[in-house]
Amino acid sequence: MTTLVRELAYSLRSAVEAFGAAQLFFLRVLAQTPRALLRPRLIIEQIHASGSQSLIIIMICGLFVGMVMALQGYDSLSRFGAEESLGGVAALALFRELGPVVTALLFSGRAGTSLASEIGLMRATEQLSAMEMMAVDPVQRVVVPRFLGGVISMPLLAAVFSAIGIFGAYLVGVGLAGVDQGAFWAQMQQSVDLFDDLLSGVIKSVVFGIAATFIAVFEGYNAMPTAEGVSRATTRTVVIGAIAVLILDFMLTAVMLEGV
């Protein structure tokens, strides 16, 4: 019994410790950001790695999520005889929730894992220590450009996701289900508010981008320098990233909907 309590207390304590370490590391990343901005070359390379190369998966998933939204929305709305508002329903669902959240989950799986394993492997092969030997701060040289690249890429990816999703919803809603084309777009423009819906989605995607990318670089940087440690860091990136994104999503939605 006492062992159980002791182990519980120990794991609780290490969880709090890891959380605190993450806060301190976040401050360190922020403190190094201005100096890393002086070398845009590195950031561009990271935008390419996390952003451009995630584009295909984001576009395909966006298309299919939009198409499914249109099918499901049409089926539900036709029970009320309100098929015409399909455009508004699909757009609101995509902009406010699905776009930012699904993009963040995919982003954490596609780009976050590669960031974590890359930095973790640098740690395992002592490249980070070698940098420190040469008086190069590895946070500034390795971590911050990757962090900034991810933070810049994520909102753009979410915007692409939503735009392609709208296109997918249009294909199914207008092409397959036979919703009137004019009503589809008119309903969409009527029900989507520039600030309440679009801007809140963009804010969400920025916050998710910060969270997902930061978790990836933090896990990679603090990986145990073994093969197993790298693999564990990669797994934790996806698991913690997904949990963090969904919890943040709930909190942001609660704050944003209060004013409506």
Place this chain on the structure above:
Amino acid sequence: MQQTRAVEFGTGLFVILGFCALFYLTTQTSNIGSYQQDDYYELTARFDNVGGLQVRAPVTVAGVRVGRVSDIEFDPERLEAVVTLQIASRFDRLPNDSDASILTSGLIGAQYIGIGAGGMDEYFQNGDEFEFTQGALILENLIGKFLVNAGKSDE
């Protein structure tokens, strides 16, 4: 060198695509049009009941959109709702005996303000108030009245 060129090209393409998507979303799928109103003048109208009217609801004359609702407040002295309307300056020739009523687009659609043009030669100025208004029709009240009348006719 070839390698860096490809990276630059890919990154540039990606960022441009992302901003195109954002631009497309803001201009084509949202109500950005209702925020673009540079010159306007304000009128107020008092209603006994505004129903589900909301700020930014359209204001129409003969079904054509001429402005929007900018503010809805409650006057605690006269116990009425005070609605402020912003009308675009190019529609500055509204007769000052026009009436404002809260209407509903479709059966369950959003509510808006319809202005019925009057016949006077004098026009509304900035800050004027509508003399004739018609509040929102509340469906429950209508049904209640209908039921009462139906009961009477049976007797």
